[in-house]
Amino acid sequence: MSAITMVRQFGEVLLAIALAPLFVGWIAQCRAWLQSRTAPPLVQPYRMMRKLFQKDVALAANATPLFRITPYVLFGSMVLAAAIIPSIATDLPFARVADAIALIGIFATARVFQSLAAMDTGTAFGTMGARREMMVGFLAEPALLMVLFNAFLLSGSTALPSVVEAYSAGPLSINPSLTFAGVAFVMVLLAENARIPIDNPSTHLELTMIHEAMVLEYSARHLALIEWASSLKLFNYACIGFALFLPWGIATHGADGGWALLLAAAALIAKLVVFGAALALIESLSAKLRIFRAPEYLATAFLLAVLGLLVHLLLGS
Amino acid sequence: MTLQPSAFLEHPRLPLPANLSATRICADREQWLNCAETLRESGARLLTLWGADDRDRDGHFRIYAAYLGREGVLMVEHAMEAMVGPAYPSLAAIFPVAQRMQRAIHDLLGIAAEEGPGNEADTRGWLRHGGWPETLFPLCRDVDGSRQHPNVSAPYPFVTVEGSGVHEIAVGPVHAGTIEPGHFRFSVVGEKMLRLEARLGYTHKGVAKLFETMPQSSGHRLAARISGDSAVAFSWAYCAALESLAGTICPPRATLLRALALEHERLANHLGDLGALGNDAGFAFGLTHFSRLKEDLLRINSIAFGARYLLDYAIPGGVAVDFPARAPSLLLNLYSELETSVANLRSIYDEHAGLQDRFRGTGRLEQSIAGKLGAMGLVARASGIASDLRVDHPWPPYDRIATKCILQSTGDVAARVQVRFDEVYESLRFCRALLRQLPAGPIHALVPDVVPYQLGLGIIESWRGPVLISLETGPHGSIRRCHAHDSSWQNWPLIEYAVIGDIVPDFPLINKSFNLSYSGQDG
Numbered sequence: 145m146s147a148i149t150m151v152r153q154f155g156e157v158l159l160a161i162a163l164a165p166l167f168v169g170w171i172a173q174c175r176a177w178l179q180s181r182t183a184p185p186l187v188q189p190y191r192m193m194r195k196l197f198q199k200d201v202a203l204a205a206n207a208t209p210l211f212r213i214t215p216y217v218l219f220g221s222m223v224l225a226a227a228i229i230p231s232i233a234t235d236l237p238f239a240r241v242a243d244a245i246a247l248i249g250i251f252a253t254a255r256v257f258q259s260l261a262a263m264d265t266g267t268a269f270g271t272m273g274a275r276r277e278m279m280v281g282f283l284a285e286p287a288l289l290m291v292l293f294n295a296f297l298l299s300g301s302t303a304l305p306s307v308v309e310a311y312s313a314g315p316l317s318i319n320p321s322l323t324f325a326g327v328a329f330v331m332v333l334l335a336e337n338a339r340i341p342i343d344n345p346s347t348h349l350e351l352t353m354i355h356e357a358m359v360l361e362y363s364a365r366h367l368a369l370i371e372w373a374s375s376l377k378l379f380n381y382a383c384i385g386f387a388l389f390l391p392w393g394i395a396t397h398g399a400d401g402g403w404a405l406l407l408a409a410a411a412l413i414a415k416l417v418v419f420g421a422a423l424a425l426i427e428s429l430s431a432k433l434r435i436f437r438a439p440e441y442l443a444t445a446f447l448l449a450v451l452g453l454l455v456h457l458l459l460g461s
Numbered sequence: 462m463t464l465q466p467s468a469f470l471e472h473p474r475l476p477l478p479a480n481l482s483a484t485r486i487c488a489d490r491e492q493w494l495n496c497a498e499t500l501r502e503s504g505a506r507l508l509t510l511w512g513a514d515d516r517d518r519d520g521h522f523r524i525y526a527a528y529l530g531r532e533g534v535l536m537v538e539h540a541m542e543a544m545v546g547p548a549y550p551s552l553a554a555i556f557p558v559a560q561r562m563q564r565a566i567h568d569l570l571g572i573a574a575e576e577g578p579g580n581e582a583d584t585r586g587w588l589r590h591g592g593w594p595e596t597l598f599p600l601c602r603d604v605d606g607s608r609q610h611p612n613v614s615a616p617y618p619f620v621t622v623e624g625s626g627v628h629e630i631a632v633g634p635v636h637a638g639t640i641e642p643g644h645f646r647f648s649v650v651g652e653k654m655l656r657l658e659a660r661l662g663y664t665h666k667g668v669a670k671l672f673e674t675m676p677q678s679s680g681h682r683l684a685a686r687i688s689g690d691s692a693v694a695f696s697w698a699y700c701a702a703l704e705s706l707a708g709t710i711c712p713p714r715a716t717l718l719r720a721l722a723l724e725h726e727r728l729a730n731h732l733g734d735l736g737a738l739g740n741d742a743g744f745a746f747g748l749t750h751f752s753r754l755k756e757d758l759l760r761i762n763s764i765a766f767g768a769r770y771l772l773d774y775a776i777p778g779g780v781a782v783d784f785p786a787r788a789p790s791l792l793l794n795l796y797s798e799l800e801t802s803v804a805n806l807r808s809i810y811d812e813h814a815g816l817q818d819r820f821r822g823t824g825r826l827e828q829s830i831a832g833k834l835g836a837m838g839l840v841a842r843a844s845g846i847a848s849d850l851r852v853d854h855p856w857p858p859y860d861r862i863a864t865k866c867i868l869q870s871t872g873d874v875a876a877r878v879q880v881r882f883d884e885v886y887e888s889l890r891f892c893r894a895l896l897r898q899l900p901a902g903p904i905h906a907l908v909p910d911v912v913p914y915q916l917g918l919g920i921i922e923s924w925r926g927p928v929l930i931s932l933e934t935g936p937h938g939s940i941r942r943c944h945a946h947d948s949s950w951q952n953w954p955l956i957e958y959a960v961i962g963d964i965v966p967d968f969p970l971i972n973k974s975f976n977l978s979y980s981g982q983d984g
Contacts, residue, residue, distance in 0.1 A: 179749040268630040272965070341815065344743045348638030349969040351630075352741075360637065431815035432743025435652060435966050 160226035164379035165189035174424030196368035214261035215369035222376035232408035234305035243302040262358035273357025283442035290449030294325035324452035331445035478917035480701035482533030505530035507556040509946035571598035622648035641979035672943035688981030694923030701919030715779035727924035779905035820875035824971030837948035838926020844872035850922035910938035947981030
C-alpha cells in the first residue's frame with residue numbers, strides 16, 4: 145500500500161466529514177426556498193454543532209456507559225462507512241476489506257446502538273422512537289439489499305469499487321433494472337435517514353418523532369456528534385446512490401492522479417447539489433405518512449427492487 | 462328523584478341583563494337538580510358553572526349554572542348556608558361536562574359537589590396543583606390573593622388501564638416545542654391509544670381574583686388577556702355584560718366595528734390553524750403560505766384597528782379607535798386577495814393524497830358523543846351539531862346581518878379542516894356585508910357606574926365557540942365577582958374520546974384540529 149493511496153483514502157474520509165453537514169444545510173436551504181421562506185445559511189449545521197460543542201453535557205442520573213459511548217460509536221461507524229464507499233476514487237485500501245453487505249452491517253450496528261441508548265434512560269419517548277426505528281429498519285434493510293443485488297448482478301461483484309469500475313468501463317446507457325432499483329433506493333434513503341414521508345426532521349411534536357425521539361435525552365457534544373453522524377449517514381447513502389447509479393466522474397483504478405481526483409471531487413459536489421435539491425423537492429411535495437403506512441411504503445420499495453432483478457433476469461441484459 | 466317539569470316551568474323567571482335573551486331562576490337543592498334534568502330533556506346544554514362567596518352579604522355561598530337552550534340563556538342560582546363544608550348536588554350525572562368545573566369550583570371556593578347514590582365523587586384537584594394549601598380557598602373574600610405560598614406538589618392518580626402489553630406514555634406539561642403546558646397521559650398498546658387522560662390547570666393565574674381588584678371601567682383589559690387568541694370575543698363579552706347592566710346602547714358604528722374585529726380574529730385563527738394542520742401532517746408548504754396570509758391580515762389589522770391581535774379594541778361603550786378613511790378599500794383588497802389565495806391552497810389541500818390520508822378518519826368524534834358531552838363551537842359543527850350563537854341567538858349586529866352556520870358531519874380532522882375553510886369564506890362574505898352597511902357616527906358611548914350587586918352576562922361566539930363573562934358589580938364602580946368561561950372547558954374532554962383507537966403519532970394532529978385554549982380553561 146503506497147503513501148499516495150493512504151492520502152487518497154484519508155482525504156476522501158475527511159472530505160466526507162466536512163461535506164456532510166454542508167449537504168444537510170443545502171437541503172434545508174432548498175426546502176426553505178421551495179416553501180417561500182428565507183433560507184438559513186449553508187453553514188447553519190456547522191453553527192449548531194459549534195454551539196453544542198461549547199455546552200456542558202446534561203446527563204440523566206440513571207444513564208449507563210452505553211448511553212455515553214453511543215454517540216462515538218455512531219460517529220465512528222459512519223466514518224468507517226465513508227471510508228468504504230467510493231465517493232471520489234475506487235482504489236481505496238479500506239474498501240477492499242468490506243463489501244456492500246458488510247456496509248449494511250455497519251449501518252445496522254449503528255442502529256442497534258442508537259436504539260439501545262434511546263431505551264437506556266427509560267423515558268417513554270426514547271423507547272417509542274427506538275421501537276419505531278426498529279420497525280422502519282427491519283423493513284428498509286431487505287429493500288436496500290435487493291437494490292444492491294441489482295448492482296451486484298450487473299457487475300458480478302459485491303464490492304462497491306468493483307461495481308463502479310464495471311459501470312465506468314461499459315457504455316453509457318439507461319439500464320431498465322437499474323431504473324427500478326434507483327427509485328427503490330431513493331425511497332429507502334428517505335426512510336433510513338428520518339426524512340419526510342417517514343419521519344420529519346424538523347418536527348417539535350414529540351409523539352410523532354422517530355429519530356428525534358431517540359436523541360431527545362442527548363445534549364451538548366453528544367448531541368453534536370449524533371447530528372454529525374446523521375448528516376454523514378445521509379451523505380453516505382447519497383454516495384452509495386452515486387456509486388450505484390451515477391458513477392461518472394469517480395476516479396477509477398489507474399486513472400486517479402491529482403487532476404482526476406479534483407475532477408471527481410467537483411463531480412461529487414455537482415451531484416450532491418442536484419440530488420440535494422431533488423430531495424428537498426420530494427420532501428416539500430409530500431406529507432408525512434401515517435406511521436402504519438411505512439410498511440406499505442417500504443414494501444413498495446422492496447417490490448420495485450425485486451422488479452429490477454426480474455427485469456434483469458428476464459431480459460438478460 | 463321525581464321529575465316535575467310543570468313545577469319547574471311555573472317557576473318565576475326573572476329577567477337577566479345580557480346581550481342575548483336571558484332569564485334567571487333561584488333554586489333550592491331539589492329544584493337545582495330538577496332544573497338540570499328538565500333542561501337536559503329539552504335539549505339544553507350546560508354552558509358554564511361558577512360559584513361565589515357571599516358570606517359578607519348574606520352568609521351564603523352561591524353556585525350558578527348557565528344553560529344554553531332554544532329560547533336563550535337560563536341561569537339557575539342556588540344559595541348554600543355557609544356552614545362547615547358547604548355542598549350542592551352534583552350535575553355530573555346529568556351533564557358530564559360539569560365534572561371538571563365542579564372540581565375547579567371546589568379548588569377555588571371550597572364548596573363541594575355531592576354525587577348522587579352510585580356515583581363516586583372525583584376529589585382530585587383540578588386547578589390546585591399544590592400552589593396553595595388544601596385548606597385555603599383563594600376565591601373566598603377573606604383570602605388575600607397577593608400572598609405567596611410554598612409549592613407542595615402531591616401525586617395525581619391517573620386512571621390506569623390494565624392488560625397485557627398496555628403501558629403508559631406521559632407527555633408534558635413541558636413539551637419539545639414552545640406551546641402551552643398541559644399533561645397528557647396515554648395508555649397504549651403498541652401505537653394504539655386505549656385511553657387518554659388530560660391534566661390541565663398549569664396556567665391558572667387567578668384571573669377571577671384579579672378581577673375583584675379592578676374597577677369596572679378597566680376589566681375589559683384583563684378579559685382580553687384571558688386567552689390571547691380570543692381577545693375580541695372576551696373583551697366584547699365583558700363589555701356586553703357591563704353595558705347591559707348599565708343600560709348603555711353601543712352606537713351602531715361601534716357595534717359593526719366590533720363584529721368586524723371578531724370576524725378578523727376568526728379569520729386570523731383559522732388561517733393560522735389551517736397552516737399548522739398542514740405542518741403537523743409534515744406539509745410545511747401549507748404552514749408558510751397560510752402564515753403569510755395571516756401576517757397580511759394582522760398587518761391590515763394594525764392599520765384598521767390599531768392592534769395586530771386586536772387587544773383592547775373593544776372597550777366599554779364602543780371601540781377604542783375609529784377606522785381610518787383608507788381602511789375600507791384596504792380591507793376589500795385584502796378580502797379578494799385572501800379569497801383567491803385560500804381557494805388555491807384549499808385545492809392543494811383537497812387534492813393532496815398524502816395530506817387527505819392523514820386527515821380523513823383521524824380523530825373521529827361521533828355526533829352522538831359530541832351531543833352527549835355538550836360539544837361547543839367549531840368542534841360541534843364539525844360533528845354535525847348545528848350550534849353557532851351568531852345564528853341561534855344573534856345579538857347586534859348579527860341580528861341584522863345574517864351569517865350561515867357551517868356544518869360537516871364526519872367529525873374527523875378533515876371535517877374540522879373543512880369547517881375552517883368554509884368559515885373563512887363565510888367570514889369574508891360577512892365582513893364585506895358589514896363594510897357596505899357601516900354607518901357613520903360616534904364610536905363610543907358613556908357607560909355610567911352600575912349600582913352594586915347586579916349580575917349581568919355577556920356571551921359571544923368566538924372563533925372557537927361561545928365565551929361567557931358573568932359580571933357582578935360591587936360598590937363604587939368596582940367588580941364584585943367576574944367569571945370568565947371559554948368553550949375549551951366543554952371541548953377538552955372530547956379529545957379524550959376522539960383519540961380512542963387512533964395511533965399515538967396522530968395525537969398532535971388531532972389536538973391541533975381542536976386547538977383548544979389552555980389559558981382560557983385554566984383561568
